[in-house]
Amino acid sequence: MSITTDKGEKLNVHLKGEVADKFKRIKGYLGLEQDTEVIRTLVTWYFAQHEKELSGPPKNLWHFNLNDNGVVIWDPFLHWGVQIFFTPKGIPCSIDETDDCRHIQFALCQPDI
Numbered sequence: 739m740s741i742t743t744d745k746g747e748k749l750n751v752h753l754k755g756e757v758a759d760k761f762k763r764i765k766g767y768l769g770l771e772q773d774t775e776v777i778r779t780l781v782t783w784y785f786a787q788h789e790k791e792l793s794g795p796p797k798n799l800w801h802f803n804l805n806d807n808g809v810v811i812w813d814p815f816l817h818w819g820v821q822i823f824f825t826p827k828g829i830p831c832s833i834d835e836t837d838d839c840r841h842i843q844f845a846l847c848q849p850d851i
């Protein structure tokens with residue numbers, strides 16, 4: 739099964755075993771024919787259930803430290819302190835190598851940074 743996002747990104751989903759069986763049961767319960775419609779329904783439902791947590795800056799990162807280079811954000815998924823550099827040209831993230839990632843979104847919303 740593959741999913742294409744609005745940005746043209748294609749996501750491939752491979753399910754097997756118990757999860758595949760659950761997917762088929764949900765698909766049958768919902769009476770949907772297309773796998774994509776099942777995914778769309780599940781994503782919409784999950785987002786509605788967790789909209790507060792999923793909106794705004796990430797809630798699961800921690801401001802770890804300020805240093806001479808910028809700020810370090812602790813990312814529990816990476817188990818790593820992510821350095822965000824404060825430079826005259828921008829604020830690149832050391833992990834994502836961009837200036838628009840969840841680490842930077844989080845950092846910009848911290849009142850003490």
Ligand SMILES: [Zn+2]
Binds near residue numbers: 820833835839841
């Ligand atoms: Zn980042």
